[in-house]
Amino acid sequence: MLSNQEKLRFSRQTLLKSIGEPGQQALKNAKVLIVGIGGLGNPVSLYLNAAGVGNIYLADGDSIDISNLHRQILFNETDIGENKADTSAEKLQQLNSDTNIEVLDEMLDEELADYYFPLVDLVLDCTDNINTRYLINRKCLEHKKPLVIGAATGFDGQHMFINPNIPDSACYQCLFPASKKAPENNCQTLGILGPVLAIIGGMQALQAIKFLTGHSVATNQLNIFDGLNNSWQQFSLKKQANCPICSG
């Protein structure tokens, strides 16, 4: 049941017929894990927390650097040197003190993934390195957890949804096989603009809210944003019969 305070707080959300109070209750009951609380994890955690997702796990072992501040909008100058997940938890709790927030202030590894993935309904990959992306993808398949992946560099970004509970859902390694590893292009090597992360992180949060409130979210679809030309493109993906992760 939603309290009167919650009904008031989320009234503009529950006004939406396809959310309503049942949708808001579903968000309140939901448990999500956000891996990487940087450029994407900041807007993703802000929007999911503000929207009333009741249980949020934040995983990041990194500390805040001055070069993060142009895009990682949860942080300010006095936070430099602090852990990203810890600091985000404090700020998010100020926005919504009802959210249960748990912090993992270290980098995700096999053991942590095996402990935390079974506890949640959905995982959001907001990382920027390929090895962690492979690990998250593999562990989501093992534990049958839906996954929203986001990535951004320069003016460009992309997002996709993977649902291991749907038999023909392509996985991240169907798209980027280990033998043809996606080049290690990230914000450190290519640069990034903050608003591009807001757009991709916003899309990840939107996909998560849709999934958690029972809307259908397309799998096998790579969505690519080109910020210089203001365009979105969608590519259809197929589960690869030789994918060692999802077809093995």
Ligand SMILES: [Zn+2]
């Ligand atoms: Zn696959």
